Amino acid sequence: MSLFDKIKNGLARTRDQLRTRIEWVVKGKPIDEDAFEGIEEALILADAGFETTEILVASLKEKWKRGQIKTTEDIQTSMIEEVEKLLLPIERHIPTDSKKPFVILTIGVNGVGKTTTIAKLANIYRTSKKKVLLGACDTFRAAAVEQLEVWAKRLDMDVIKHTEGSDPAAVAYDATKAAKARGIDVLILDTAGRLHTKVNLMEEMKKIKRVITKEVEGAPHEILLIIDATNGQNTISQVKTFHEALNITGIVVTKLDGTAKGGFILPIAHLLKIPIRYIGVGEKMDDLIPFSARDFSRALFGDKPET
């Protein structure tokens, strides 16, 4: 399957749902206030959030009043343009070639897909012939280490681990040391899921970060926040809080193979401007694709994306 087919599959449902709604509203009728209500509905249902939706709809309306849009196609083109413009600045890839070892620290709330995303990332780097090492800093959740080990075995790479219940910062320390000693290109650290509102767990995370920085200057080079497309407006609180505490450098949105649309990417782009690195579209090793503003906006609003 080509990369593009994957994106298409992953976002097909999003696109279909939005498209049918927009077409239903606009088809055959002249554009009127009702048409905008339909667009509002579609955006809210995509989890874009009230504020962002209001801004987008207002700007569409403005264009309509000025006579710049008149037809269905105009609305569609205009939406795609607006959203792509909004998303383009956050389409930035992880600069893994810039440092060695390049250290990636993953974080996120419980069950979003951190461990699976790590496996997928490791697979991408392995395919590009990089030497990858994994660190099992989730010492809390039952069998979290085993889970990462199963993936590592499939990927044929090593995991640095301690026993369950031990200090995650100590694992991070050992993992960074090992990465340096073994001439590793990319070190990826798994951490325990934590709700962003838990102060003590946030402190634990800061400690892990400090330990890494002490071992490798400028590391962690990437602090990667994993968020779940199924979540709604709370995602924005997650991103904000993790960012305030740890200065995240990138985001991965998982589970876009479901029916959730991940529209919260829009307010994130609008308010926080943190790069979206990848999107997750399944449970398999190769179900991770680079985020593309162009494809995402087109897929979201039902244009036929170019191949």
Next chain:
Amino acid sequence: MAMFEKLQERLESTFKKLKGYGKLSETNIKDSLREVRIALLEADVNYKVAKDFLEKVKEKVLGEDVLSSITPGQQFIKIVYNELCELLGKVNKPLDVAGSPPVPVLLLGLQGSGKTTTAGKLALLLRKKGRKPLLVATDVYRPAAIDQLIKLGAQLNVAVFSLKDSKDPLAICREAKAYAMKNGFDTMIVDTAGRLHIDDGMVEEVANQKKFLNPRETLLIIDAMTGQDAVTIATAFNEKVGIDGIILTKLDGDTRGGAAISIRAVTGKPIKFIGVGEKLDALEPFHPERMASRILGMGDVVSLVERAQEVFDEKQALDLEKKIRKDEFTLEDFKDQIKQMRKLGSMESIISMFPGFNKFKGTIDFSAAEKDIKKTEAIISSMTRREQVYPHIIDGNRRVRIAKGSGTKVQDVNELMKKFMETKKMMKKLTKGGLKGLQKQLLSK
């Protein structure tokens, strides 16, 4: 944060414009409904569910004499609140494990929704009630998922049934049932693999498990942070598999949890429990009223109190409450409080949880505020114990000495004394009637 305050404020102002109209009508209620709608959407209540809900509210309030009340906004929100409680299901429905043993309970849901942890929590709950539960591990897909359940079982001292080499969930169910019968287990809690509601093959698989087990309870486990899609997910699982109840997980965060309304509205199935932490005893019965206030943005008070309970030990908290009630709260306690509060998190995060503090947001420089706290601590530390306990003896001379000792100015000391008195007043108000009283205060008048 403090959405409720915001909502209430906005409502008051829209109603102000309506003063003198007497009864509410279709046209003059539009703005108020819009405010509630925004609040619901920001809480992740589904677009259509919110729409239907507001229709109902509209019918309810039309013709009601809200406008002659002094605070029509509050009056109005009370109606909204009551309707929300109604929709969420008035009474709590407990877990049903009646029937001839082994009674099967089947858990299902999306990936990462918290099924395995919830299975452990349910097992603990049942064990505490004197039952003999068996955990059944049928997630043959996610790496180490079975290990995870085995480990939870070991922690809880609850038996776990698994088949190491089987990739067939149905076969595992079959053997687990025979095992449970033979060994006298009275309940089977069956954990399943996470699956998408649109993955037909996987949905059929769990439907087959259900058909075989004929569970007393089939429970949908769903993340409280779920967005607009909650409706699609719950509808699909309910139609294709059939559910009896819902457990909402991860409610210990700051999500407003509007998904609860969406799910209730489309399935009509009761929410039975909420998950409020990673520890295995962090499972609570669902309370519709609490959920309703949370969705409207009053829930922050509840979570603040809960968070405080995590940090303060109970005896200390009781002592403190007594002191505040009896008006014996001293500067010494104040200092202790500051210390304890710091454990709760940054000033900003604490303050933003109080409904009344929303106004300050963006106007307070929190790093300066943190410095202020340090100053406060220094000043109190420069007081004698007697001064700390009997603040009224602190006269002008003493203030000069305290300022010197703490490296501050007399104005600072004056300022602090004033602040202390205010805090004391506020705390007294907060504890009056406990949490319930506070909520009542917020809703009434």
